[in-house]
Amino acid sequence: MSNTANVSREGGRGRRPGAGAVLALAAVFALGGIRTVRAQDTGPAVVAKVVVEADGKPAEKGLLDLIPILPGDLYSPRLVDQAVKQIFRTGLFADVRVMKSGEDRVELVFVLVRNLSINNVFFRGPKNSSARLRESLISLRPGAILQEDKIPGAAAEVGEGLRKEGYFGASVECEVRRREGDSTVNLVFRASGWKSYHIGSLELEWQADISEARLFKKMKSKIGKIYVPRVLEADLEVLAAALGKSGYRRAEVRLAGEAFDESKSLVDLRIEILPHEKIMIVINGAKVPSRLLEPIWEERVFEQWGLDEGEVRVLNYLRRKGYLFATVKSRVEKGPDEIRIIHDVTPGEKLKIESVGFQGLAAFSELDMKTRLAISEGIPFFALLSYDRLFTIPREVAAFYKENGFADVQVRLDLAKQKTGVRAVFDVREGQKTTVEAIRFEGGSLFPADTLLRELVSRQGGPYFPPNIQRDVSQIESYYLNHGVRGTEVVARVEPSAENRVSFVYEIQEGEKVTVRDIFITGNRTTKNRVIGKELRIGKGDEADYSKVQETKRRLERLGIFSEVRVEEVPTGPRDEVVVVTVREGEKNYAGAGLGFESLTPLSGSLASWPNDFRPRGTAEYIRTNVFGLGAQVGLLGQLSTVERRAVASWNQPxxxxxxxxxxxxxxxxxxxxxxxxxxxxxxxxxxxxxxxxxxxxxxxxxxxxxxxxxxxxxxxxxxxxxxxxxxxxxxxxxxxxxxxxxxxxxxxxxxxxxxxxxxxxxxxxxxxxxxxxxxxxxxxxxxxxxxxxxxxxxxxxxxxxxxxxxxxxxxxxxxxxx
Structure with a gap:
């Protein structure tokens, strides 16, 4: 694990071979007394010293491990380019400059400029909901990296958010506040020069059998009130919903015009309503809620599809009520400005499922199937199976057979009327069973075949189930990742070997075994490095076990003190990497209060008989997290009433x-x-x-x-x-x-x-x-x-x-x- 130190490497330390060739990357080098690194420098210069500075100060020691250059190595512009790439790959730095001095003995200084992350966003101007203004921000949000070229766009987004709240023409400026030595900033958006308007007139343009007064009653935007576009937008949605309940399911409601009078600070609004045709849904012969069918016709759909979907919903509803043999016939009747969707229902007799049977079983017994499906006959006062359960059983049976190698299984449900109920019979056509004769691995040498076999879902002699092949591939790739191997590719091949038998071949192109060179922790302003270090499941010199990397992320999140945790692996060579742990600390203070009333007399349903001895009761709570940067939490709770007093203090330590x-x-x-x-x-x-x-x-x-x-x-x-x-x-x-x-x-x-x-x-x-x-x-x-x-x-x-x-x-x- 890294900590702050004087980050430099000088001659005399052991040499390490250079890394492989990569694409060239442009780096900006300082001029004026310090010679710029040039791609054409191919002389036998030797690196004497490597120094890393971040924001004008010595950088964390772990950053040296991102640089594939050691004192004593031959100087190579290609390795300098590779170092710049790897530093940028961490996502922590906005700029990297490399300065070179010396001819035969070269000194390299890597000058880094950290990315600034946005800690919080504040708004100054009209009294408004900061939460809604934050929602209007898209370009720059808390937790994101500050990009100065996006500040004008963010200011425009805040201006648009203010306009939706009723503050028009606001001038918005953004101030970036940064504490010295901190890699986070706060953004302060200041608004000025806004103007508000009152609604002078509100006009509805439409023709239908609903009065304007009835529609106006549903709106919060009214003449004389301040015009707030957000509220009007909600009003339009309410109008559309009200029209839908009146049969105009495809009605379009929109703001057609705004006319502003600057001198009087008034605005005239014009709302246009396109009702389209009225849609009436009629269900004859049974009591079925029309709300089940209304969503089908809200959009323009093919009429036959809409009728078919409506029949399915009607039958499902009736069958859940016990009308298992119900039938539906549907039609569409069209008139001027009106469409009638008519479903004629014949519900039939209401029946219960009294018994269940299976036909065509050979591989499994009827008792096995009933046990697996949790079907127990003979329980008094309860139906054997619900409708939903009855019609899902064929899918469950088919899935069970396919998992056991019967790829062509077919299951059909037949309902047979009896004297007092219905017998459900599941007709199973099993088909042929296919088994796995052999499993082979090609190309793998790092791990024994027996070890990989134990990781597979499929088994030799077991059933052939195609989805298991992809699961096997994932298991093999995960095994390699969790044993420090990166870049492994696995391709599965199925080979028929005999009648109803197949063989699996897994072609493995192994990657390289990778070791963790160092762990670099960043972003923690208050939290001690040792607190984060205790949650690390992987250490310096360990193999790069991917499961431990993910467990590290989960444990850090479980501390409850970070709003964001990232654990990234940055390759520093073909066989090593640096693990970068980036955290963002969350809010530390939480406070809450509650006020209520209590009575010793029991409450009844009648307001007239309610007790009159209500007494006040109050609760207050305060929580402080990440105390002293130790991940600890302290809490204070107080409760007070006329009959009780309670105080609780708590300290939680990980x-x-x-x-x-x-x-x-x-x-x-x-x-x-x-x-x-x-x-x-x-x-x-x-x-x-x-x-x-x-x-x-x-x-x-x-x-x-x-x-x-x-x-x-x-x-x-x-x-x-x-x-x-x-x-x-x-x-x-x-x-x-x-x-x-x-x-x-x-x-x-x-x-x-x-x-x-x-x-x-x-x-x-x-x-x-x-x-x-x-x-x-x-x-x-x-x-x-x-x-x-x-x-x-x-x-x-x-x-x-x-x-x-x-x-x-x-x-x-x-x-x-x-x-």
């Missing part, structure tokens, strides 16, 4: 004592009044979490808690006589998460075990041990049902004084009685 263990330190104090008691609680806790491979987490915590019951209005005494109660707790929890969704799981399992020890230290009253087990299992069932099973078990010793016994049913209930 590393615990320098270890890769995210840690959270919490301190809290709270007091709350309940109906039968008032409690006061204070505590502090330290917790950390560690991933133990896929889907497993280990959580540990230490805490000190003091609970004091101030007022107890209970007739019978509770089993805890001594106040206050204090506890020192240590807990360890192991979670194994394999659910498909933690909030709404449909399949998978979850298991956790938590151990807690309350130990009597520092005069604490706690002296107990307990362990708690929890397991959950989820499985999908037919008819859209899911099965969820939860098991819990707890064991404990010395639990008499646990504070949670007082709140065992939740913080709003009392559970302090003896068992």
């Amino acid at each position: 590393y615990l004592f320098g270890l890769d263990l995210p840690a959270t330190l919490l301190g809290w104090a709270e007091r709350e009044e309940r109906e039968t008691f008032t409690y006061d609680r204070r505590g502090v806790s330290l917790s950390t979490i560690k991933g133990l491979g896929k889907a497993r987490l280990l959580l540990a915590s230490l805490s000190l808690i003091r609970t004091r019951l101030i007022i107890i209005n209970i007739e019978e005494d509770i089993d805890r006589q001594f106040q206050p109660y204090s506890a020192a707790l240590a807990s360890l929890s192991l979670n194994w998460e394999r659910r498909d969704d933690t909030l709404n799981p449909a399949r998978g399992f979850f298991f956790s075990v938590t151990g807690e020890w309350g130990f009597p230290v520092f005069g604490m009253e706690s002296d107990y041990q307990k362990v708690f087990f929890k397991s959950q299992l989820f499985r999908p069932l037919p008819a859209g049902l899911n099965l969820g099973v939860t098991a819990r078990m707890g064991l404990g010793n010395g639990l008499r004084n646990l504070p949670e016994r007082f709140f065992a049913g939740g913080s709003n209930t009392f559970r302090g009685e003896e068992f």
Whole structure:
């Protein structure tokens, strides 16, 4: 990893061979006492010293690794050109100049000018939404590289954004603010000389059966109000939607003219409406919402296609309702300025799917197919299959067969009426199965064939499934990338070998094994280099493992302190590269506040019976991220009402004592009044979490808690006589998460075990041990049902004084009685 140093190379260091030939690149060389590098210099000059400066200061040491020239090498303009290319390839510099001095012993000075990135954009002028003005910016946005030639265009974009907000003719100037030594800038757009106009008149040009008053009522732009083009644009969309609901689905609404009166600061607006023909949709014979069909006719489409699409939507709707044998006949009737789309529906009898069967199965049994498709017959009160599920099963069966080598499979659904319902029969025509007889590799020498075979999806003797071939190619290329090889190309070939058998041949043109020469970190203004360094999964001298490069990017993003992270690989030679980590720090301060009301009396549906004892309740929160550049976060939360007071302070640190263990330190104090008691609680806790491979987490915590019951209005005494109660707790929890969704799981399992020890230290009253087990299992069932099973078990010793016994049913209930 690079850090700042006096960046120069002098003679006496080991020599390194020069890099291969590349296309020439023009470099600007300084004149006046320093001789410019020339392509025709071919003398036996030797490089004595290499110096790199960035913005007039010594550059980071890692930049030297981008230059394929070492002291002692023969001087070569070609290598100078290559160095300039590689420096530009990082995307960090706007200009590179190379200065040469000396004849036989050459000194090279690379003078670099950094790119300036835009940190933020500010607007000065009329009070307006900065967010909307930022949206109007296309040329220069926060996070982009500053290009001075785009500043006039950006100023024009801001001017157009102001015009949309109702500020016309504004003169916009852009000021670039840069702090000394910083590679980021802030842009300040200043507007002046704008003018606003009031709407003098608003004219609608159209002929239809909707009154102008009704249309004007839907508009926010009204006579006498300030003219805001953005608001008018939204009004036109509202008008188009209203006309669509009235049957004019193809109506065009546009601003036809603006007439400005400078002396009176008025504008006359003319809105043109082209209604086109009125389209009426009629559905006879069944209750089907016309909104399902309206979007079809909003644009001009082929009438037959529109009718066919409408029939499909009507049938889908009815079949979902159980009318499996419904039929539809459609037609178009045209009149003057009106089109009627008519669907005549015969719904038939409403039926349920009572049984499912398969025909033509040979490779798999009917039980296998039903198990795979999660079809279970005989569940009372529930339909066997929904319509959507019924008509997707043929595709699922066909996909399953194709994955198992049956490329020509065909599946047809037949519905047979029975006395009380319908039997669904899936007729399967399997076709011939094709298998993979052999897999060969040609051209590869870096890795054994057996190793590459293990990476493939396809298997010798397994089914032939064409999409697996491309997956195999991707797997091979990924394997080479993840083992530091760049430039590998893989071409797959399928060769028929016997009847219903094929062989795969993967032709591999291997690239070069690449090593990381150095890691160059840039863009961090506050964040310490060591914080970024801890997230690097790749180091200097390692093979260029692409998966580790990507994991580095993911871990940096996971810190939550950067708004942008780029990790790029810049080749510095045929077999080495420099990894450039570019970050952009995000906002550091967040604040929030909330105000509400609460009541002890339950709310009812009638406004007349609502309680009148509402009391105010307020919340305030402040968060500061990346504290001291350590990636840490500090937070303060306060809640206040007439019955409760709560304060929480938190410190989140990505590393615990320098270890890769995210840690959270919490301190809290709270007091709350309940109906039968008032409690006061204070505590502090330290917790950390560690991933133990896929889907497993280990959580540990230490805490000190003091609970004091101030007022107890209970007739019978509770089993805890001594106040206050204090506890020192240590807990360890192991979670194994394999659910498909933690909030709404449909399949998978979850298991956790938590151990807690309350130990009597520092005069604490706690002296107990307990362990708690929890397991959950989820499985999908037919008819859209899911099965969820939860098991819990707890064991404990010395639990008499646990504070949670007082709140065992939740913080709003009392559970302090003896068992």
